[in-house]
Amino acid sequence: MAWTGxxxxxxxxxxxxxxxxxxxxxxxxxGLMRVVNLAHGAFAMIGGYLASFALKNxxxxxxxxxxxxxxxxxxxxxxxxxxLYRRIYRKSDELTQILLTIGIAFVIIGVxxxxxGPTTKPIPLPPLLSGPVDLGFRMIPAHRIFVVxxxxxxxxxxxxxxxxxxxxxxxxxxxDNGDMAESLGIKTQILFSATFALAVGLAAFGGVVGAxxxxxxxxxxxxxxxxxxxVVSVGGAGSIPGAVAASILLGLADTTGKYLAPEYGEFFFYxxxxxxxxxxxNGLLGRRH
Amino acid sequence: MTDRTMVDGMSAxxxxxPLELRAVAITLALGALGYALFPDDLAFLTxxxxxxxxxxxxxxxxxxxxxxxxxxxxxxGVSAYVVGNACLAGHSDPLLLxxxxxxxGAVMGLVSGALVTRFKGLPQLVLSIAVGxxxxxxxxxxxxxxxxxxxxxxxxxxxxxxxxxxxxxGRTGYVFSVAVLLIVFVVLLRIVRSPFGLLCxxxxxxxxxxxxxxARVYPRLVLMYGVSGxxxxxxxxxxxxxxxxxxxxxxxxxxxxxxxxxxxxGGAGSLWGALIGSIVFQVFEHYVSAANPFHWxxxxxxxxxxxxxxxxxxxxxxxxxxxxRTASVLRRRP
Amino acid sequence: xxxxxxxxxxxxMSFGGMRVNDDISFSIGKGERVALIGPNGxxxxxxxxVISGDLTPSQGxxxxxxxxxxxxxxxxxxxxxxxxTFQITRLFxxxxxxxxxxxxxxxxxxxxxxxxxxxxxxxxxxxxxxRALGTLGIAHLADRQVSKLAYGQQRLLDLAxxxxxxxxxxxxxxPAAGVPSEESSKIIEAIDRLPSDIAVxxxxxxxxxxxxxxxxxxxxxxxxxxxxxDPAEVTHHQEVRRAYLGSYADARHAS
Ligand SMILES: Nc1ncnc2c1ncn2[C@@H]1O[C@H](COP(=O)(O)OP(=O)(O)OP(=O)(O)O)[C@@H](O)[C@H]1O
Ligand SMILES: [Mg+2]
Numbered sequence: 001m002a003w004t005g006x007x008x009x010x011x012x013x014x015x016x017x018x019x020x021x022x023x024x025x026x027x028x029x030x031g032l033m034r035v036v037n038l039a040h041g042a043f044a045m046i047g048g049y050l051a052s053f054a055l056k057n058x059x060x061x062x063x064x065x066x067x068x069x070x071x072x073x074x075x076x077x078x079x080x081x082x083x084l085y086r087r088i089y090r091k092s093d094e095l096t097q098i099l100l101t102i103g104i105a106f107v108i109i110g111v112x113x114x115x116x117g118p119t120t121k122p123i124p125l126p127p128l129l130s131g132p133v134d135l136g137f138r139m140i141p142a143h144r145i146f147v148v149x150x151x152x153x154x155x156x157x158x159x160x161x162x163x164x165x166x167x168x169x170x171x172x173x174x175x176d177n178g179d180m181a182e183s184l185g186i187k188t189q190i191l192f193s194a195t196f197a198l199a200v201g202l203a204a205f206g207g208v209v210g211a212x213x214x215x216x217x218x219x220x221x222x223x224x225x226x227x228x229x230x231v232v233s234v235g236g237a238g239s240i241p242g243a244v245a246a247s248i249l250l251g252l253a254d255t256t257g258k259y260l261a262p263e264y265g266e267f268f269f270y271x272x273x274x275x276x277x278x279x280x281x282n283g284l285l286g287r288r289h
Numbered sequence: 290m291t292d293r294t295m296v297d298g299m300s301a302x303x304x305x306x307p308l309e310l311r312a313v314a315i316t317l318a319l320g321a322l323g324y325a326l327f328p329d330d331l332a333f334l335t336x337x338x339x340x341x342x343x344x345x346x347x348x349x350x351x352x353x354x355x356x357x358x359x360x361x362x363x364x365x366g367v368s369a370y371v372v373g374n375a376c377l378a379g380h381s382d383p384l385l386l387x388x389x390x391x392x393x394g395a396v397m398g399l400v401s402g403a404l405v406t407r408f409k410g411l412p413q414l415v416l417s418i419a420v421g422x423x424x425x426x427x428x429x430x431x432x433x434x435x436x437x438x439x440x441x442x443x444x445x446x447x448x449x450x451x452x453x454x455x456x457x458x459g460r461t462g463y464v465f466s467v468a469v470l471l472i473v474f475v476v477l478l479r480i481v482r483s484p485f486g487l488l489c490x491x492x493x494x495x496x497x498x499x500x501x502x503x504a505r506v507y508p509r510l511v512l513m514y515g516v517s518g519x520x521x522x523x524x525x526x527x528x529x530x531x532x533x534x535x536x537x538x539x540x541x542x543x544x545x546x547x548x549x550x551x552x553x554x555g556g557a558g559s560l561w562g563a564l565i566g567s568i569v570f571q572v573f574e575h576y577v578s579a580a581n582p583f584h585w586x587x588x589x590x591x592x593x594x595x596x597x598x599x600x601x602x603x604x605x606x607x608x609x610x611x612x613x614r615t616a617s618v619l620r621r622r623p
Numbered sequence: 624x625x626x627x628x629x630x631x632x633x634x635x636m637s638f639g640g641m642r643v644n645d646d647i648s649f650s651i652g653k654g655e656r657v658a659l660i661g662p663n664g665x666x667x668x669x670x671x672x673v674i675s676g677d678l679t680p681s682q683g684x685x686x687x688x689x690x691x692x693x694x695x696x697x698x699x700x701x702x703x704x705x706x707x708t709f710q711i712t713r714l715f716x717x718x719x720x721x722x723x724x725x726x727x728x729x730x731x732x733x734x735x736x737x738x739x740x741x742x743x744x745x746x747x748x749x750x751x752x753x754r755a756l757g758t759l760g761i762a763h764l765a766d767r768q769v770s771k772l773a774y775g776q777q778r779l780l781d782l783a784x785x786x787x788x789x790x791x792x793x794x795x796x797x798p799a800a801g802v803p804s805e806e807s808s809k810i811i812e813a814i815d816r817l818p819s820d821i822a823v824x825x826x827x828x829x830x831x832x833x834x835x836x837x838x839x840x841x842x843x844x845x846x847x848x849x850x851x852x853d854p855a856e857v858t859h860h861q862e863v864r865r866a867y868l869g870s871y872a873d874a875r876h877a878s
Binding site: 030036084087094095096098100102103105107108109110111113114226229230237263265266267270271273274277278282 | 351357359404407408410411412414415416418419420422423425426427429430542543546549550553557584585586587588589590591592593594596597598601
């Protein structure tokens with residue numbers, strides 16, 4: 001029984017970390033640019049596809065594949081930023097944003113399906129990560145541990161970036177008061193573009209390392225579209241600790257629910273969402289506006 | 290379009306009658322046109338009407354109250370399941386089933402409205418999604434009531450007024466659906482111009498200002514959600530009655546998202562927009578999706594982007610623009 | 624004291640650590656005309672937000688005709704006759720001018736529950752919204768879409784909505800600021816002709832207008848009520864002069 005608990009706990013934690021890595025970019029984007037980006041999952045999916053191609057077809061090593069994937073996804077996403085996203089930063093209403101970004105997600109899904117087919121693309125793990133790890137009393141999939149480490153590192157590095165660098169200072173100033181930041185001469189457009197690239201890069205990274213848990217196929221973008229949005233809302237847009245807390249909480253709700261009552265599907269996940277939104281409408285650790 | 294109807298409705302009370310008569314005439318003409326164009330595919334048209342009711346229902350909360358919902362299919366689907374079960378339990382009078390659907394929809398609408406309109410912005414959107422997904426997960430789980438992934442089948446409604454049986458060509462179903470749509474549409478035209486309807490639009494425009502004229506915002510929004518539930522519920526009931534089966538897709542996220550797409554395509558905040566959007570989208574879908582479902586997705590996406598960029602107020606505004614131009618050209622002629 | 628319609632007791636309002644209203648007490652009786660003045664950022668609008676119920680004060684109480692309304696929702700205060708206008712106009716943009724005012728009339732009469740009929744044209748309702756529009760000289764704009772109004776016309780409409788609600792206590796936040804003179808004279812006229820028994824609190828920067836309108840002046844500076852009394856005395860009051868000159872000097876310093 002205790003083992004089951006441990007096992008659920010680790011699964012929940014690793015699932016939560018994947019949610020975190022992917023969602024945190026969306027969260028920062030929503031905190032700063034106030035964009036409800038329903039295509040965020042599509043960028044994670046593109047990351048997965050690129051990694052699959054790099055590993056299987058181009059024979060690149062795993063670490064290099066991750067780097068190439070992140071850069072490649074940013075390169076693919078940037079024209080979209082330039083042509084479309086710029087129009088909806090900060091100003092337009094929610095409905096417009098939802099529709100535009102659902103539109104982008106649909107196009108990406110359609111194209112992926114047409115070009116790559118409807119099948120799930122494998123992302124082979126290096127031997128080091130594909131086997132189990134012996135903890136002495138229990139065997140644990142190495143990949144789960146790897147994902148958790150990735151999540152912790154992402155959170156730590158982001159914290160350093162936002163708390164300790166010039167970029168972070170500007171970012172926080174702009175989040176706190178966009179118009180003021182503009183008048184202080186912070187070039188918000190460049191800041192927005194950089195943040196967009198960061199968000200997309202994180203999504204791609206999460207898409208690759210999380211592919212074991214969220215398999216890469218064309219409907220990925222639609223399937224997890226709302227999950228990521230939910231994580232951001234529950235955590236509070238723009239808050240790193242909030243996103244961590246929300247990811248772990250929702251990862252736990254989902255994993256436990258699926259272990260104990262698999263036939264209920266996502267029922268417990270969304271029940272938890274409704275409860276948390278009612279208890280913390282500004283997010284677990286979000287600030288009031 | 291809305292501008293004009295509103296002005297009509299207020300400055301000259303005698304004009305309200307022609308407005309509703311016009312709606313009746315246009316709906317009947319569309320019904321006849323549909324029959325002429327797709328005589329062998331009435332099943333498609335009845336489905337179209339059922340979805341159009343869902344889109345109208347969504348328009349009431351999104352277009353008239355400013356609540357962006359991505360979970361509206363919950364109302365439609367629950368009512369379809371309730372109607373299906375009522376029919377299987379032996380209550381097969383189609384009018385009774387419509388009533389059952391309307392009541393089920395109203396209950397669902399009030400419940401989801403009470404949850405969703407409590408907050409604004411992101412929490413609101415997420416709550417609408419969560420309600421939809423919760424219902425979808427339940428529908429999957431409660432397979433004794435819903436037939437799970439196989440769907441609920443074998444629904445065979447009785448005769449309308451005890452006279453007209455549903456025939457295999459779907460003629461009765463089609464006429465029945467057009468009549469229901471017509472009645473609902475005319476009633477809604479009145480509701481959106483009633484003080485209650487105006488107040489909802491006022492809340493959409495500026496909630497704080499509405500409070501400062503004494504409006505109780507939350508109860509009004511919940512009530513509009515209830516009205517929306519009735520309309521969506523009737524749509525779900527028509528779906529169950531006409532097709533005889535109810536599947537999980539009728540509560541799914543895709544159904545909700547598609548309804549929103551149709552609404553915005555036509556023009557949110559206008560009942561005509563909801564109607565036009567659902568017709569154009571589904572006719573388009575009928576042809577393209579049959580040819581290649583994957584291209585279909587790409588095209589819907591591209592269409593959405595185009596609408597947002599070039600016609601943010603929907604097709605109905607383009608229509609209004611066109612009509613305005615034509616009118617002014619005609620006026621210039623002696 | 625029993626005559627007082629609106630009374631504030633030790634009201635304070637803070638945002639984060641910033642005290643924008645600091646321990647403010649005053650009362651306004653039936654039929655009184657009171658001006659609230661003070662430099663930019665003094666906290667005047669915030670005070671109106673607190674009184675009208677948009678903000679809950681951090682401390683203190685707001686009473687309306689002897690009843691404590693501090694925790695009550697906005698709509699209950701409106702029902703009790705506490706009506707405000709906005710410094711930055713807020714109107715229902717997708718409705719027509721007439722609908723904006725008619726909605727206020729119907730809300731007051733409890734008709735907005737009606738979901739099927741259209742009582743906008745009922746003679747009693749129609750008479751009221753036409754009168755409110757007429758008072759401000761915008762009856763000819765009745766069918767105009769609000770989004771197509773000029774700024775001055777919007778200000779007139781904002782006030783017309785307020786009048787249509789039949790206030791007992793009316794809070795006006797700079798009703799004539801930034802309005803072209805033609806419209807501002809209509810606004811001033813309308814304020815002059817308000818029923819004599821209602822209490823009016825008007826925020827205003829234009830001192831000529833203040834002298835013309837008010838029997839009593841409240842001066843707010845840095846969130847504190849530093850003067851209340853006869854308009855004739857206000858210009859000689861040392862602290863008031865300092866508050867205004869100070870802010871003037873600061874402004875010059877900053878630019
Ligand atoms: N919601 C809020 N959150 C934080 N600070 C606020 C908020 N509302 C107002 N303030 C601050 O409170 C102070 C007083 O603002 P207020 O609008 O009440 O001034 P005012 O006297 O009406 O000025 P003006 O004459 O320019 O209209 C300002 O410094 C303003 O920045
Ligand atoms: Mg002010």
